[in-house]
Amino acid sequence: MKEFELIDTFFKAGSYQRKDVVLGIGDDCAIADVPSGQSLVVTTDTLVSGVHFFADAPPEAIAHKAVAVNLSDLASMGAEPAWLSLSLSLPDADEAWVAAFSKALHALSEYYSIQLIGGDTVRGPLSVTITAHGFVPQGQALCRHNAKPGDLIYVTGSLGDAAAGLAILRGQLKTTQNSEDFLVNRLHYPTPRLLAGTAVRRIATAGIDISDGLLADLQHVLSSSGCGAQLHLEQLPLSVAMRESVPANKAYDFALAGGDDYELLFTVSADKRTNLEINLANFNVEATCIGQMTGKDGKIELRLGDEPYSLDVKGYEHFS
Ligand SMILES: [Mg+2]
CATH class of the missing domain: 3.90.650.10 (PurM-like C-terminal domain)
Known part of the structure; x- marks a missing residue:
């Protein structure tokens, strides 16, 4: 199965749909609107087989962890998640693996009300990169640098x-x-x-x-x-x-x-x-x-x- 077929078959359909997404998967870029009064908060994490998870870990567990670690970064800033994009490196086109992985990803997108707005697949060692986008009211993001003695x-x-x-x-x-x-x-x-x-x-x-x-x-x-x-x-x-x-x-x-x-x-x-x-x-x-x-x-x-x-x-x- 070719890259675009993989994305079309497993990732384009099935993700939770949000009203703030003008254009999702299928063009060169996605287009989405940031609500007024909110700041856009963006984070990326890569999980590599053998480094961050066992190579034989269930695809559902890998999908869960890849989403969760990114949402955790948004949470730490006080942000609420909105959109995800995914870059998937796969050693071979294992359709059963991709089917299980994408099903879990769609279930998570539904659960957290987040939409998968972009994707890329390449042939290479198994690794999953997710970029998560979220919103925080302007001026309210939690950062690392404001703690004071006595806090x-x-x-x-x-x-x-x-x-x-x-x-x-x-x-x-x-x-x-x-x-x-x-x-x-x-x-x-x-x-x-x-x-x-x-x-x-x-x-x-x-x-x-x-x-x-x-x-x-x-x-x-x-x-x-x-x-x-x-x-x-x-x-x-x-x-x-x-x-x-x-x-x-x-x-x-x-x-x-x-x-x-x-x-x-x-x-x-x-x-x-x-x-x-x-x-x-x-x-x-x-x-x-x-x-x-x-x-x-x-x-x-x-x-x-x-x-x-x-x-x-x-x-x-x-x-x-
Ligand atoms: Mg962190």
């Missing part, structure tokens, strides 16, 4: 589950079947925290999504904002599956250094705490305060109770 640090959901899931797939961790299923699912099917981004964008000072691990991504906020941070490990949100599968110190390692969580981290001035908590409750978003920003430029201080804590991540590698 409280929050994270959504639970941390470290994807890293524990990867350890299970690698045969390094055994636990109950229920917990294994939960943790591996958190690796394969991350949930972009779009509602959380919308809930906090007018209140938070800075935000980022946790793709490379809490410490690594928090470090980006510190570098951009010129702050330090103090984290209280006993406050880290850990899933029930995590708690029943590993001892606390191992759970802290996963939560601090494990990648692929796609939770949001955001900072908020301490005097906005009540305002924030009300908004989180209104949006039904779970987020936990795990520490605060400090004036110690670029330094992350870990504490367990009243004691300093040092993390041993030597030899730890995560998938991405």
Whole structure:
């Protein structure tokens, strides 16, 4: 099957249709309208077979992750997703694979009300590049550079589950079947925290999504904002599956250094705490305060109770 046939057969039809798309797949470019008063927010992520996912991973899981990691970036800016474009590199024209992949992509576009507006396929090693476009009200985007010393640090959901899931797939961790299923699912099917981004964008000072691990991504906020941070490990949100599968110190390692969580981290001035908590409750978003920003430029201080804590991540590698 030729490239245009692939796109026509599997990608042109079936995607969710939005009113703001003037012209979708089928011409040299797509045309779409940005609502007045909104800024366009754009992000691109590439997932490569053997680097970001196992070569034999189900096509549905690859589609899910490729969409989710992009939507997570939009969420971290407080943006709402609108359009996607896709560049797919395939080793051979495996129609069954493309059929399953495109079906999953269309289901996701329906679920998130986003339209696939462009696509390209090439022959090459298996990789998936998605560009996601979204909107945020002008002036409300959450960036990395506005956190201040004294701001409280929050994270959504639970941390470290994807890293524990990867350890299970690698045969390094055994636990109950229920917990294994939960943790591996958190690796394969991350949930972009779009509602959380919308809930906090007018209140938070800075935000980022946790793709490379809490410490690594928090470090980006510190570098951009010129702050330090103090984290209280006993406050880290850990899933029930995590708690029943590993001892606390191992759970802290996963939560601090494990990648692929796609939770949001955001900072908020301490005097906005009540305002924030009300908004989180209104949006039904779970987020936990795990520490605060400090004036110690670029330094992350870990504490367990009243004691300093040092993390041993030597030899730890995560998938991405
Ligand atoms: Mg990101």
